[in-house]
Amino acid sequence: MASLGKWVLWSGVTGLGALAAGGIATAQGESINAWWLIAAAVCVYAIGYRVYGAWVATRVLLVDGRPTPAVRIDDGRDFVPTNRWVVFGHHFAAIAGPGPLVGPTLAAQFGYLPGTLWILIGAVLGGCIQDMVILFCSTRRDGRSLGQMARDELGPVGGGAALVGTLMILVILISVLGLVIVNAMKHSPWATATVTATIPIAVLVGFYMRGIRPGRVLEGSAIGVALLLLAVWGGGWVDHHPLLRTWFDHGPLPIAYAIMVYGFAAAVLPVWLLLAPRDYLSTFMKLGTVALLAIAIIWLNPVLHMPALTQFVDGSGPIFAGKVFPFVFITIACGAISGFHALVSSGTTPKLLTDERDIHMIGYGSMLLESFVALMALIAACVLEPGVFFAINTAPGVVGEGAQAVATISSWGFPVALDQMQALAREMGEATLFGRTGGAPSLAVGMASIFSSAFGQGLLAVWYHFAIMFEAIFILTTLDAGTRVGRFMLQDFLGNFVPALGRTSWYPSVLLCSGLIVGAWGYFLYIGVIDPAGGVNILWPLFGIANQILAAIALCVGTAILVKTGRERYFWVTGLPLAWLTAVTSTAAWQKVMSDDPRLGFFAGASDLAAKLASGVLPPEKAAVAPQLIFNLRLDGWLTMLFVALLWLILADTGRVCLRHWRRASAAMPAGGQA
C-alpha cells in the first residue's frame, strides 16, 4: 500500500515536472507566470534529490554509518559533532552569496528559458554533485581542504593550480562585486547613506558582542538588524535633506576608492570589530530577505514579461557580448555550479558532520536551495518590462544616454519611454535608473515591485533601498572576508620564500599582503569604473570563467578519487560535468581571446580601441582613458589564457593519475578480474 502511494506520488511529480517544463519551453510568444517555473523547479529538484542524488550517495560514494571525523576527533573546537539541520544551516549560509542573484539577472538578456534550464539541469547534475562529492571526499580525509586534496591525489602540480586558481578567482570576484555596488551607489545619496551606515552599525554590534555581552550573537544581531532597517529609512531622510544629501552624492570613482579603503581596513583590523559582526548581520538579512522574496513570488505569481528567448542569443547582447552557448553557462555560475563551493564543502563543513549519511542532504540539498535562490533572482529580473530591464542594465557607452538610450532599446523591440523611466526612478527615490549596470539595481527594482505588491503599495522607494542595502551588505561581506582570506593565502604562499612573511600576525606582512590583494582587485575595479562600456561586460565573464575553472579543478579531484578508490565504473558522475565545464570554459575562453568582434574578443577590442585612438575619432574624455583600457583588455586576454592553461594542466594531470591507476589495476588483475 505504502509503495503504491509512493509510486503514485512520484509519477505525479514526474508528470507535473514534465508538464511544467514542456509548458515553459513551448510557450513561445505567450507570457507565462512564475508558477510554471517554480513547479518545474520543485519537480526537477525532488527527482534529482530522491533519485540521482540518493543513488550517487548510496551506490557510488557508498556512504555508511562509520564514525565521522567530528565524532572520532571531537576536540570541541574545529571538530564538533553537530545536529544535521544546524550543519545544513551553516553550510547553506556559507555557500549562498551574491553570485546567484547577479548572474541570473545578467543572463536574463537571453530571455528566461536558457537561464532557467541551466539553473535546473546544471544544479541537479553538476553543482549538487560537485558539492556532495567534495564534501564526501573531505569527510573521508579528516576534513582536508580542496587544495590539500588536490596535492595529495594529483601531486604538486594539481595542488599549485588549485591555489593559484583560488587566489585569481578571489581577486576577480571581489572586483566585479565591488563594481556592482559602485553602480548601485553612484549619485544615489539614499543608497550611499544607507550602505555607509551599515559600517558603524557593524562596529557597534562588534563592541556589543565583545565587550558588553560577550558571545550573545542573537541579541547583538537583533539590535543590528533593527538599526539596519532604521538606516534604510534614515537614508531616505538624508536624501531629502538639502545639505546632507550632497555629502553622500558621489560619482563612481570616489565610491570605488572608498570601497578599496574599506576592504583594506577590514582585512587588517581585528575581526571582532568589523568583519564578524557584519557577517552576522548580512547572514540574517540575506536569509530573511531571500525567504521573503520566495514567499512573495509564490504568493503573487507574477507574469514574466521577458520573452523565453530574445534575439541576443546570437551574441549581440547589450549587457555582455557572446552567444548563448557558451556564455549563459559562464554567466550563471553560482546557482548552477560554482567552484567556490568546493572550498566550503572541504575543510569547514566536514568537521561538523555527525553522520556520513547526512552528506546527501547537506551537500546535495543545500546546493538545490541555492539553485532555487538563483531562480528567484531570474524571476525577479524577468518580471520587469524588458525595455526597463535593458534601460537599467545597459551602459551609456553601448546605447547612449537618456532619449537616445530609450530610442535604441525600443528599436530592439522592447518598447520603453523616457517619461516611463523617469517616473520609475522617481518612484524608487532615485535621480535616474539609466545605466545602473551590474544587476543589483534591476534586481532591486524587481524586488521592490514584487514586495510592494505583496506587502503594501506606496513604499516602493523604501523597498528599493531595502533591496539595495540587502545586496550591498552581503556583497561587502564577501568583499572583506575575501580580502582577508586572500591575504592569508598570500602570506602562506610568500612564507615559502620569506618565512617572516608567512607569520600571519606580523604586522608588516599583514599590511603588505593586504595591500597587494586590495591593489589587485582595486585595479580591476578601477578599470571597470572608468570603462564607458560599463566594465561588467568584461569582468563578469572573466569571473564566470574563473569560477567554472575552479569547479573543474574540484571535479578533477573528485574524479581522481573515484577512480583511485575503486569506483572507476562511476567516474562519469563527476567526469561528465567536468567534460561539460571543460567544453564551456574552453570555448568561452577561445572566443574571448580569438574573436574578431571587438565587443567579444579582448585583443580585438584592444586593437579596435587603439585604431580609434590613433585616428582621433574618440571624444577627449574617452581618449584620456583609452590607453588604460587597451592595456587592461590585453591583460584580460592573457589572464584568460592563463586560466585555460591552468585548466588543461590539471586535466592532463588528472588523466595521468587515472591512467596510471588503470594500468596498475589491469596489471595486477589480468583477464578482467573484479576490483
Place this chain on the structure above:
Amino acid sequence: MKALRGFWAWLRAVSGDDAYERYLAHHAAAHPDREPLGRREFFSQRQAAAWAKVKRCC
C-alpha cells in the same frame, strides 16, 4: 510550542549563540581537571579561528 522551541534551539545553534554552553559541556566531559576559558576569551578565540579560512562564497 514544541516546534517553536525547536526552532529557537536551532537558531541558537546555527548562529553560534550557544557555542559557549556547548564548549563548557564538552570541556567538563573531556578535561574535568582543567579550568575552562572564560566567556570572553572563548568567544574571541573562536572568532579568530573562524575568520582565517574561507567562510563565505560568492
